[in-house]
Amino acid sequence: MQFTKNDWRNRNKIKTPQGAAWLSVPVGQNISRTIREVTLPNSDWQAKHWRALQLNYKQAPQFDEIADLISPLYLNRRFTSLSELNHALIGKICEYLGIVTKLSTSWDYKLLGDRNERLVNICRQADAQVYVSGPAAKAYISDELFDRSNIQTEWFSYEGYPPYPQLWGEFEHAVSILDLLFNCGKTSPQFMKFGKK
Numbered sequence: 001m002q003f004t005k006n007d008w009r010n011r012n013k014i015k016t017p018q019g020a021a022w023l024s025v026p027v028g029q030n031i032s033r034t035i036r037e038v039t040l041p042n043s044d045w046q047a048k049h050w051r052a053l054q055l056n057y058k059q060a061p062q063f064d065e066i067a068d069l070i071s072p073l074y075l076n077r078r079f080t081s082l083s084e085l086n087h088a089l090i091g092k093i094c095e096y097l098g099i100v101t102k103l104s105t106s107w108d109y110k111l112l113g114d115r116n117e118r119l120v121n122i123c124r125q126a127d128a129q130v131y132v133s134g135p136a137a138k139a140y141i142s143d144e145l146f147d148r149s150n151i152q153t154e155w156f157s158y159e160g161y162p163p164y165p166q167l168w169g170e171f172e173h174a175v176s177i178l179d180l181l182f183n184c185g186k187t188s189p190q191f192m193k194f195g196k197k
Helices: 044-057 063-075 082-097 115-125 135-139 143-148 177-191
Strands: 011-016 019-024 130-133 152-155
Touching (some): 019 044, 044 063, 044 177, 115 143, 130 135, 135 152, 143 152
Parallel strands (some): 130 152
C-alpha cells in the first residue's frame, strides 16, 4: 500500500504540560514508495521517543506497568522498517489489551487489480465478511464492488469516545493509545469503541 506523508503511519501525538505534541519517526522525504519500502535509516529516534514518554507520563497512574511493556521495544530492539515497528507496537498493545485478532500485512496476500479490487481481493483471501475503514476512504471505495462480493462495508467513526482521566489539563481525544494505557492500564478497554465493558 502507498505511503503517505504527514499521516498516522509514522507519527502520533502525546500530551505534555504545554499541550499535545507530535512524536514522529524519521522516514525521509521520498513519498513515492509503498509502506513496506519505508526504511528507518537509524535508531536515534527510539531513545528520544522513550525519553519524551518518560518525561510526560512518569506521573501517570499506570506508568510503571506500561513502561515494562513497551520500553523494551524502544530501548532493546533496532527497527529497520516502519512496517516492522508498527507491527511490533500494535502486537504488543493488542496482547496487553487481550485483543486476539490476527495481525497480517498486505504482502501476506496476492495483490490484484486497482485500489478497490485489491481491497476486495484481500478481504476474500482473508475470508472477511465485513471491511471496516475510516471515513476518508468513502471518497474512493466502491461499495458496489464490495456488495457484489458479499462483503459489507462499515465506516468507523472516531467520534464519541468517552473521556478518561488524563494528565495535563483539558481532555484531548486525538492522542496515541499510549496516553490511554499510561493513564488507565487494564481498564483502558472501557474507554475504547468495541472494547470490553
